[in-house]
Amino acid sequence: MHIRVIRPVIDTTLTPAVTDEVEHWAAPGTTVDVVSLLSGTASIESEYDEALAGPGIVQRVEEAAVDGVDGVFITCFADPGVHAAREIIDAPVVGGFEPSFLTAMSLGDRVGVVTILPNVVPMLRSLTRRYGLDSRLGSIRVVDMPVLGLTDREELIDRLAAQASAAVQNGEADSVVLGCTGMLGVTSAVRDRLHGKGIHVPVVDPTASAITWLESSVRLGLTPSRTTYMTPPVKARKR
Structure with a gap:
């Protein structure tokens, strides 16, 4: 099982600590990798921060889909980008x-x-x-x-x-x-x-709840509902 952890921030100083934490909670046999954003904010503490993080989160989720990961954890308690992510990847996605x-x-x-x-x-x-x-x-x-x-x-x-x-x-x-x-x-x-x-x-x-929730969802073969999280219509988009 491969879980991609997306830190929805540009800060990387806490990445080693986040990696240690998610690996602590992951079950044996679960592979976890952690990525931050290329653009956005150093932390999410407002609606403004969350809006700025959105494009970077979507980019990382698109990469996760290409990589064929089994689950995605967007590691923020405010659940930024979670619902958008569920529209574009056939894998369970959760925030905190x-x-x-x-x-x-x-x-x-x-x-x-x-x-x-x-x-x-x-x-x-x-x-x-x-x-x-x-x-x-x-x-x-x-x-x-x-x-x-x-x-x-x-x-x-x-x-x-x-x-x-x-x-x-x-x-x-x-x-x-x-x-x-x-x-x-x-x-x-x-x-x-x-x-x-x-x-x-x-x-x-x-974090413990998110990682174990994803592992359970993957084991149960669960993915986002396409009657709720419908695939976005094809159109020109620029970001």
């Missing part, structure tokens, strides 16, 4: 949001998301409405750290644990989703912090 939120929904009633910055909260609320999941969203809290600042692991764990604890204690969440795929390798530490406070709720990692 959908698989992790659906997993969290299967483990608890109200889902609490802890994400990066206030800027992205409206984007994530819009996603829950698009997916018809808004009735299961308990709250969206922020750690107030930019994507490129998430490398301070201890500070990130502290803030995630504080916000997740508050969400549960205030009755906002029965399961917690880490709301950024840049939150690498911290899930178990956050879960342990909560358990140490007597808070026993699942903490869902978006």
Whole structure:
């Protein structure tokens, strides 16, 4: 099985860490490669960033289709370009949001998301409405750290644990989703912090959810529905 991971950003400094993370979650026998964009932004923290990333994402998905990959992970919690990608490749495609939120929904009633910055909260609320999941969203809290600042692991764990604890204690969440795929390798530490406070709720990692979701989809022989994700009409296009 071959999974292509598309980092929808031009930054490459985190590519080794992302590669380590996806390889950690991938099953034996799954080959994973990671690519970034040739044009776009250093991180996605707004609708504007997402729009600028769109052409580069589509380009990388077209390359993945030519390469015959079995699944595509667009590694961003905002699911940028996911629905466009499903129209142009006969392989399952996910971002970070959908698989992790659906997993969290299967483990608890109200889902609490802890994400990066206030800027992205409206984007994530819009996603829950698009997916018809808004009735299961308990709250969206922020750690107030930019994507490129998430490398301070201890500070990130502290803030995630504080916000997740508050969400549960205030009755906002029965399961917690880490709301950024840049939150690498911290899930178990956050879960342990909560358990140490007597808070026993699942903490869902978006990268782990995406990789294992793709592997399951490939094993089941599933590809995007062509009644939903119809092949785009042939016409002149320039980008």
